[in-house]
Amino acid sequence: MWFPEFDNPLWPLLAQVSRPSRYSGSEWRFPVSHAVSRASSAVSSGGKNEEGAPLKVCLAFPDVYEIGMSYYGFQILSPFLAGLPHVLVDRAYCPWVDMERLLREHSLPLTSVERSLPLADFDVVGFTLQHELCCTNVLTMLDLAGIPLRSEARGDGHPIVMAGGPGAFVPEPVAPFFDLFCVGEGEAVFPGLLALLRETRGQKRHERLAQCRAVPGVYVPGVYAPGEDPGSGVSGPAVRRQFVRSFGDAYLPDSMIVPSVGIVHDRAALEIFRGCSRGCRFCQAGMTNRPVRERAPEAVTESILNLIRRTGWEEVGLLSLASCDYSAIGRVIDDLAPRLTEKHAHLSLPSLRMDGFSVDLADRLRAVRRGGLTFAPEAGTQRLRDVINKGIDEDSISACLNEVFSKGWDRVKLYFMMGLPTETEEDLRGIVRLARDAVKLARRHNRRRASVSVSVAGFVPKAHTPFQWERQNTVEELREKGRFLKSQILGKGGAPLDRNLSLKYHDPEQSFLEGVLARGNRGTADAIERAWRKGARFDGWSETFNLSRWLEAFEACGLDPADCTRERAETERLPWDHIDVGVTRAFLWSERCAAYGARLTPDCRVRCAGCGIDCPGPPGPWALEPSGV
Numbered sequence: 001m002w003f004p005e006f007d008n009p010l011w012p013l014l015a016q017v018s019r020p021s022r023y024s025g026s027e028w029r030f031p032v033s034h035a036v037s038r039a040s041s042a043v044s045s046g047g048k049n050e051e052g053a054p055l056k057v058c059l060a061f062p063d064v065y066e067i068g069m070s071y072y073g074f075q076i077l078s079p080f081l082a083g084l085p086h087v088l089v090d091r092a093y094c095p096w097v098d099m100e101r102l103l104r105e106h107s108l109p110l111t112s113v114e115r116s117l118p119l120a121d122f123d124v125v126g127f128t129l130q131h132e133l134c135c136t137n138v139l140t141m142l143d144l145a146g147i148p149l150r151s152e153a154r155g156d157g158h159p160i161v162m163a164g165g166p167g168a169f170v171p172e173p174v175a176p177f178f179d180l181f182c183v184g185e186g187e188a189v190f191p192g193l194l195a196l197l198r199e200t201r202g203q204k205r206h207e208r209l210a211q212c213r214a215v216p217g218v219y220v221p222g223v224y225a226p227g228e229d230p231g232s233g234v235s236g237p238a239v240r241r242q243f244v245r246s247f248g249d250a251y252l253p254d255s256m257i258v259p260s261v262g263i264v265h266d267r268a269a270l271e272i273f274r275g276c277s278r279g280c281r282f283c284q285a286g287m288t289n290r291p292v293r294e295r296a297p298e299a300v301t302e303s304i305l306n307l308i309r310r311t312g313w314e315e316v317g318l319l320s321l322a323s324c325d326y327s328a329i330g331r332v333i334d335d336l337a338p339r340l341t342e343k344h345a346h347l348s349l350p351s352l353r354m355d356g357f358s359v360d361l362a363d364r365l366r367a368v369r370r371g372g373l374t375f376a377p378e379a380g381t382q383r384l385r386d387v388i389n390k391g392i393d394e395d396s397i398s399a400c401l402n403e404v405f406s407k408g409w410d411r412v413k414l415y416f417m418m419g420l421p422t423e424t425e426e427d428l429r430g431i432v433r434l435a436r437d438a439v440k441l442a443r444r445h446n447r448r449r450a451s452v453s454v455s456v457a458g459f460v461p462k463a464h465t466p467f468q469w470e471r472q473n474t475v476e477e478l479r480e481k482g483r484f485l486k487s488q489i490l491g492k493g494g495a496p497l498d499r500n501l502s503l504k505y506h507d508p509e510q511s512f513l514e515g516v517l518a519r520g521n522r523g524t525a526d527a528i529e530r531a532w533r534k535g536a537r538f539d540g541w542s543e544t545f546n547l548s549r550w551l552e553a554f555e556a557c558g559l560d561p562a563d564c565t566r567e568r569a570e571t572e573r574l575p576w577d578h579i580d581v582g583v584t585r586a587f588l589w590s591e592r593c594a595a596y597g598a599r600l601t602p603d604c605r606v607r608c609a610g611c612g613i614d615c616p617g618p619p620g621p622w623a624l625e626p627s628g629v
Contacts, residue, residue, distance in 0.1 A: 009108055022066065024261075027260060055123045058089075060141055064093060064095075072319055103144055119144075126182075127178075132173075133540035160179050162179060168219070169284070172234065180221075183241050185244055209222060219239040252303055254310065269319050272318050278325070279391075279601050279602075281387075284463065290583065292605065294327060294328075297328035315347075325353070333347065333364055333365070349362060355400055356400065372411025375413070378390050383427070412453070418478065418481045435501055452502075453502045469568040520564045522575070527556075583612050583613060584611065
């Protein structure tokens with residue numbers, strides 16, 4: 001086990017907070033490289049800008065430790081950056097509200113996990129924006145670090161504050177808080193950017209940021225002027241998303257950081273491919289992560305065995321947007337099964353299609369039975385599934401559920417959305433019907449203790465998707481739809497009509513705020529800061545979320561949140577138009593038109609849809625094999 005080299009200033013406070021293990025810093029970590037060893041010596045001996053000193057980079061995740069440690073991106077970026085010349089890398093997470101209060105009471109700065117360095121002492125603080133409701137946590141971390149919230153207020157001695165992740169594709173609502181954004185995959189953007197930042201240390205801040213514009217995939221908001229129309233985007237050349245063209249060349253970690261406490265996804269993980277070819281029209285990740293790039297099955301097998309051996313985890317999750325679409329999935333499972341059995345370890349598939357092939361794979365992964373199976377029909381009727389291009393039909397759903405219960409599973413979770421474009425009451429009734437049919441199938445197979453859990457989220461139109469022009473349902477509309485589903489499944493008194501069937505639906509107020517922040521412009525930042533100053537924290541957590549703070553902030557800033565959630569015209573300039581993810585606007589509009597005609601677009605591995613992405617070609621020769629080989 002690797003113990004911190006420096007005293008942790010938080011240790012005296014741990015008895016006063018919930019879950020003190022979030023801050024203990026004790027982890028199993030991959031071996032420290034020579035570059036990091038040199039960096040540690042330099043940190044001990046001199047200041048941030050000492051000539052020859054490493055560039056100190058802190059990867060910051062704006063949520064609590066157990067959430068951030070489940071984020072696979074840090075497991076890739078930490079060792080990847082540590083392997084770059086003259087780079088020191090560390091991590092930081094957002095403290096829960098009780099620790100934030102204590103840090104302020106004791107005038108202690110937010111520090112990094114591994115070396116207990118104040119964030120203000122780093123050259124670069126890089127945030128990952130995984131979802132819209134984490135933005136106030138970014139401000140909490142900056143403020144606790146003593147770093148000015150806004151880029152324009154930072155001087156030459158402050159770190160460069162950057163952001164990446166899905167939030168970088170819609171940067172304007174948080175643009176004033178960041179010096180720059182990395183648009184695309186970190187392995188493609190970071191080497192050139194960090195080399196430039198190290199070379200330009202000692203220069204004026206504005207000069208360094210101006211030079212960063214030349215790095216492909218880097219967006220510097222300070223040199224882009226907002227448009228005259230407050231609802232529009234910004235003026236300036238488009239910033240194109242960067243990605244690793246061959247996944248065989250992508251960084252592949254041979255170990256992972258293992259926390260000494262339980263986390264949300266408490267297992268080793270391996271990304272088997274990137275991108276998705278399905279073309280679901282609501283899915284931002286499916287559009288912004290194109291094209292599909294697979295890892296060779298031999299590399300997958302070797303890496304999984306290394307992870308089990310070096311981390312001690314007994315489970316490995318195979319990660320991707322749709323793991324069952326990995327063309328060599330059957331071969332990998334068959335190759336690994338006997339070797340993992342010897343090590344008392346197993347694989348898990350976080351995402352399953354609703355078809356017999358997926359169920360067969362799950363049946364071969366024995367440990368899946370402990371948690372049941374999860375599927376996402378998304379919509380309750382065939383018409384609406386065609387609208388969103390889900391690509392599964394009624395027969396496939398019935399056959400899949402029938403196979404699930406015939407093979408002995410007792411628990412099934414079904415994910416749906418409400419508020420989708422063109423949705424009617426009949427589509428909502430379809431959700432109820434599908435759920436009840438699942439229970440009937442379970443009983444037909446004598447699964448008397450079977451449970452079918454229905455989870456429904458409010459649809460939020462996202463940028464860079466065919467539905468980016470759509471109007472989002474209001475809070476009251478979503479609440480009324482949730483009540484309707486509740487009355488159909490739970491009854492008017494809230495008591496279950498069927499003990500085998502349960503329902504949960506997402507808070508419509510959180511969905512509303514997510515929609516505002518998902519399609520806002522640069523002026524939205526004023527409301528974000530005001531809401532934060534009013535106490536907004538951890539807005540993705542139901543126990544801390546309070547919409548009234550946000551409504552007061554919008555009113556005080558003179559912003560109408562409905563302007564962000566309204567329908568947009570085809571020709572209207574959108575606040576994210578200067579971010580080029582590779583998928584053309586013309587393709588997205590054509591897909592919107594196809595949605596209103598309930599026309600399907602084939603999987604792009606079957607036929608190119610002409611989305612505009614410059615595909616590097618087939619992922620590899622193994623990708624031509626039939627699924628399951």
